[in-house]
Structure formats: C-alpha cells, structure tokens
Amino acid sequence: MRTPHVVVVMGVAGTGKTTIGPLLAARLGVPYAEGDDFHPPANIAKMSAGTPLDDDDRWPWLDAIGAWADGRAGLGGVVSCSALKRSYRDRLRAAAPGVVFVHLAGDRSLIEDRMAHRRGHFMPTALLDSQFATLEPLQADEAGVVVDVSGGPEAIAGRAVTALAALPDPPA
Structure with a gap:
C-alpha cells in the first residue's frame, strides 16, 4: 500500500479488536487508537451495567472516531470500533x-470463550447476544475485508495485512 489506509477494525465484542488493532498498526507503521477511549463515561457506565447502547448513545462516539480517522487521511491509522451496523x-x-x-x-x-476469560473489560458476556443481533456484516459495496479470528493474534494480524494489501490504494 503506497498511501496508508485508515483502517477501522470492527466486529462484535470479544473478537480481538483491542488486541489485533495495535498489532495491525505496528505492521502497517501507523498509529493506533482504541475505540473504547472515544466513549463518553455515560456509555461505559451503561455497558458496565449490562445495558446495550442505543443509536443515540452511539452517534457522538462514532462522530469522535470519524473525526480521528479524518485527521489521519493520507497518513494512515488504525482504530478499533465495533461498527456493527451499516448505518454506523x-x-x-x-x-x-x-x-x-x-x-x-x-x-x-x-x-464467548475469549470474552469469558478476559480481565478488566467493561463489556459483559451477557451483551454478546445483542451484539450478534445488531451485526450487519460488510456488504460487497463496502471497502473492507473479513478476517477469521481463529488462531493466535499474530496469525490474525498477518491475515489482515495480507487482505488489506489486496485493496486498492485510497484516493490521494
């Protein structure tokens, strides 16, 4: 990739966005931003209590991530964000x-097994069903790739780099 992409690492909770994102960023030589850091405290409290976010909760969060991504245009970057719906x-x-x-x-x-064994994360396993119910997979007209999360983090990041390399360069 001659011009670095700004990559959004997406998926339901527990797929490894926070683990794979920094590995991917390091392999691409670009900065990483943790999407959870863009959540306002009210969103964190809501999810910690086991209550799924609604769209009104998500819009300001998505706007903050979008602003970060826009600031990295032409420079590249990786940010994690569930981005479960096409509208998001x-x-x-x-x-x-x-x-x-x-x-x-x-x-x-x-x-689910990975979620059950992780420590220090606010998202309870109980919200996994709502994540899968909300998920709208990437469509053919969306710029992106699907990467299987089986195996270790290094293998997953390697598959992501290989898949991204096959995408056309972003517009200058």
Whole structure:
C-alpha cells in the first residue's frame, strides 16, 4: 500500500479488536487508537451495567472516531470500533471517506470463550447476544475485508495485512 489506509477494525465484542488493532498498526507503521477511549463515561457506565447502547448513545462516539480517522487521511491509522451496523459504517465513511474496514469474524462459541476469560473489560458476556443481533456484516459495496479470528493474534494480524494489501490504494 503506497498511501496508508485508515483502517477501522470492527466486529462484535470479544473478537480481538483491542488486541489485533495495535498489532495491525505496528505492521502497517501507523498509529493506533482504541475505540473504547472515544466513549463518553455515560456509555461505559451503561455497558458496565449490562445495558446495550442505543443509536443515540452511539452517534457522538462514532462522530469522535470519524473525526480521528479524518485527521489521519493520507497518513494512515488504525482504530478499533465495533461498527456493527451499516448505518454506523456509513457515518464513519461520511466523516472520513477513505476508511476501510477489517471485520474480525468468527465462531460465536470461540468469541464467548475469549470474552469469558478476559480481565478488566467493561463489556459483559451477557451483551454478546445483542451484539450478534445488531451485526450487519460488510456488504460487497463496502471497502473492507473479513478476517477469521481463529488462531493466535499474530496469525490474525498477518491475515489482515495480507487482505488489506489486496485493496486498492485510497484516493490521494
């Protein structure tokens, strides 16, 4: 990739966005931003209590991520963001037209097991069903790739780099 992409690492909770994002950014030589850091405290409190966010909760969060991505246009960057619905990805693309998505996807039982064993994260396993119910996978007309989350983090990041390399360069 001659011109670095701004990559949004997306997927349901537990797919490894926070683990794969920094690995991918390091391999691409661009900065990483943790999408959860863009959430206002009220969103974190709501999710910590086991209550799914609604669209009104998500719009300011998506706008903040979109602004970060737009600021990295032409420079490249990687940011994690669940981006579960097409409308969320459309909002990110409206803010940062050149973004591409890496959809981390995998077997629900694997993802649930990983969530059950992680420590220090506010998202409870109980919200996984709502995440899968909300998920609208990438469509053929969306710039992005789907990457399987089986295996270790290095293998997943490697698959993501390989898949991204096959995408056309973003507009200058």
